[in-house]
Amino acid sequence: KVNKPGDYTVKVKALNGCTNTATAVVGEDVKVPDVSAKGGTLTCAVTELTLEAGSATEGVTYSWTGPGIVSGADTPTPKVNKPGTYTVQVTALNGCTNTADATVGEDVTKPTVTLSEPAMMCAGKQGRITVTSSLADVTFEWTITNGWFDAAHTITTMTGTATSVEFYAGTDLTKFVEITVSTKGENGCVGTDVAKIQPVPCEEFHTVTQGYYGNPGGKYFGMTTEQILGALLAPPLAGPGPLTVGLPSHSANFSTVQCILLRLPGGGTSAVLPAGDAGDCPGVTKVRSTRNGTGNTNGLLLDKDGTYTNTLLAQTITLALNLRLDAYITHKNLGMWELCPTVTTKETVMGPDGVLIPNPDPGPDGVLYTADDTKTISIPQSVIDALKATLGGNPTVADLLDFCNQALGGVATGVSLTDIGAAAEAINRGFDMGRFVVSCNVPVTTIESALRVEPSRAELMLCEQIEPVTTWTLLGRNDDISDELKVPIPVSLLTALNGLGLPSTVGGLAELERMVVEGHGYLAGAEPADVIAVSRRVARLITNSDLIGLCH
Numbered sequence: 001k002v003n004k005p006g007d008y009t010v011k012v013k014a015l016n017g018c019t020n021t022a023t024a025v026v027g028e029d030v031k032v033p034d035v036s037a038k039g040g041t042l043t044c045a046v047t048e049l050t051l052e053a054g055s056a057t058e059g060v061t062y063s064w065t066g067p068g069i070v071s072g073a074d075t076p077t078p079k080v081n082k083p084g085t086y087t088v089q090v091t092a093l094n095g096c097t098n099t100a101d102a103t104v105g106e107d108v109t110k111p112t113v114t115l116s117e118p119a120m121m122c123a124g125k126q127g128r129i130t131v132t133s134s135l136a137d138v139t140f141e142w143t144i145t146n147g148w149f150d151a152a153h154t155i156t157t158m159t160g161t162a163t164s165v166e167f168y169a170g171t172d173l174t175k176f177v178e179i180t181v182s183t184k185g186e187n188g189c190v191g192t193d194v195a196k197i198q199p200v201p202c203e204e205f206h207t208v209t210q211g212y213y214g215n216p217g218g219k220y221f222g223m224t225t226e227q228i229l230g231a232l233l234a235p236p237l238a239g240p241g242p243l244t245v246g247l248p249s250h251s252a253n254f255s256t257v258q259c260i261l262l263r264l265p266g267g268g269t270s271a272v273l274p275a276g277d278a279g280d281c282p283g284v285t286k287v288r289s290t291r292n293g294t295g296n297t298n299g300l301l302l303d304k305d306g307t308y309t310n311t312l313l314a315q316t317i318t319l320a321l322n323l324r325l326d327a328y329i330t331h332k333n334l335g336m337w338e339l340c341p342t343v344t345t346k347e348t349v350m351g352p353d354g355v356l357i358p359n360p361d362p363g364p365d366g367v368l369y370t371a372d373d374t375k376t377i378s379i380p381q382s383v384i385d386a387l388k389a390t391l392g393g394n395p396t397v398a399d400l401l402d403f404c405n406q407a408l409g410g411v412a413t414g415v416s417l418t419d420i421g422a423a424a425e426a427i428n429r430g431f432d433m434g435r436f437v438v439s440c441n442v443p444v445t446t447i448e449s450a451l452r453v454e455p456s457r458a459e460l461m462l463c464e465q466i467e468p469v470t471t472w473t474l475l476g477r478n479d480d481i482s483d484e485l486k487v488p489i490p491v492s493l494l495t496a497l498n499g500l501g502l503p504s505t506v507g508g509l510a511e512l513e514r515m516v517v518e519g520h521g522y523l524a525g526a527e528p529a530d531v532i533a534v535s536r537r538v539a540r541l542i543t544n545s546d547l548i549g550l551c552h
Helices: 225-232 257-263 311-330 381-391 397-408 417-430 491-499 506-517 528-541
Strands: 006-013 019-026 036-038 040-043 052-054 061-065 069-071 084-091 097-107 113-116 126-133 140-145 157-160 164-169 177-184 190-197 203-205 243-247 250-254 276-280 342-347 374-378 435-440
Touching: 036 084, 036 097, 052 097, 113 177, 113 190, 126 177, 126 190, 164 177, 225 257, 225 311, 243 311, 243 397, 250 257, 257 311, 311 397, 311 417, 342 417, 374 417, 381 397, 381 417, 397 417, 491 506, 491 528, 506 528
Parallel strands: 040 097, 250 276
Antiparallel strands: 006 019, 036 052, 061 084, 084 097, 113 126, 126 164, 140 157, 140 177, 177 190, 203 435, 243 250, 342 374, 342 435
C-alpha cells in the first residue's frame, strides 16, 4: 500500500536467479470541487425560499445544513423558511469535498400606521379621521363598523391614497364606532391601526353672539344679519308683538331690525331697567362714566355709539333672539335644554341642511375635526342653584331667560346681576354658529314634556283676563296664595292656542308643549321659551292637591 504519488518499481527474481523490473506509476487526483451558494431574504410575502448551489465539477453530490431546511437538503436547491446561515457541502467523484455558505436574511418590518381619532363623536353625525404612516405614497384600506364613509350610509369599506377621510358615526350607543386602516409595504408586511370611538348623544343648537346681531355685515347660513333679524322679529317666530325684555313693571321693547343693529353689542355694568314701560328701542345717552358702565343706575344708558352699557340687558336681548334663531334654523328648542355648570360643545361643521356653515371653528390648531375644536363654557353655580330652588327641578335655558327678565324687571333673585348676565352670555357664546353638546357635568338627557295631564285636570281653563292685560294667572284655592303658585300666561300663548284650534285649557297647553318639544312650536307663533316656562310651572302647580282651578 502506498499513500503518495510517484513511480514505484518492482523487481522480480526467478528461481534460476534471473531478475526483471517493472514500474508502476501512482498518480494523484485530489482536486477540490468548486462550489457556490446563493441565499435570499424572507419577507411577509416570501415566507419560504429556495437556496441555490452550483459546481462545475461533474458528478458531485450535495448536502445542506442550516436552521430551517424544509426539503431538498441533498439537492442543490433546498427550500428553507428561517433566516440564518446555510452551509452546503459538495463531494466530487474523487471524494474531495468543498463547502460554501448561503445567507438568508429577513425583512418583516411592518409599516407604521397611526390613526388620529376625534376626541369625541356625536352619534349620527359627521367626523374626520387622519392616518400617518412611515411609508410615503401608499394605498390605505379602510373599514368601519357602526358607521359609514358616506352620507347615504352605504359604504363601509374603501381604498385610496388619502390620509384623511370623512365618516359618519352610527347611532348605536352600545357599540364603538370602530375604524380600521391598513397599508402594505413592498415587503408584503401590513401595518394596521384601529380607532375605537364612543358615540355620544349630542344635542345640536344654534346661537350667535351679540356682536353678530350688532353687525350689519354678518352672515350665517347664507343669510345676512338683517335677513335673520327680519325673520326673528316677524311672525310666526315673533308672535303678535315685539320682542320684550324685563317684566311689565320694568320693560323695554324691540320691534325693528335697525334697533337691534343699533343697540348691540352692549357691555358695562349690569343694571335693572327703569320702572315702567320704556317703549320701543329705548336708550338714554349717558353724561358721565366710562365704557364699563360705572354709575349705570338707569339700565338703559347708551354709549357714544348708541349701544347699551348694560351687559345683562344686551345678553338678555341676545338670548331671547337666540331661542328664536335655534327654532328657525333647526326647528328644535334650545329653551328645553337643561343647564349644567360646565358644558363642552363641538363645532357642527355641517348644518341641518348639509351645507358647510360659514367659517367653522377649527380651534387653535387651525384644523377641523381635531380635539381642540371643542369649547367649554361655565354657567355660574349661583344662577343654577337659585333656579333649582325656585323651580324644584333642573332649570332649562328657557328658565334662564325668564330669570334674566325677572332680574331686569327688578325682582330680587338673590343672585348678582353680573352672574345672571354671565350665564346668558355663556349660552349665547357656547353654541355660537351651531355646536353640539358633547359633555356636561350632569347627565345629558332628552327632555320630554314636563306637563303630564290627568283627564280630570285637562279641562281646567287657563283663566279669564286679569290686570295687567298682558298677563293671565292661574291660582290655587286661596286668593292670598303665595306668589310662587301664580303662573303668568302671556296673551301670545293663548293666541297661539286659538290659532292652532287648541282649547285654552291645561290640556291644550300640554299639546302645545308637545309640539314645541318635537320641534314644531314655531308653527304656533308662540315663543318656545314662554311655552316651556309656563308648562313647567303649570306642571308643578297641578301636582298640588289644593288646586281647584279657579282664576283670580
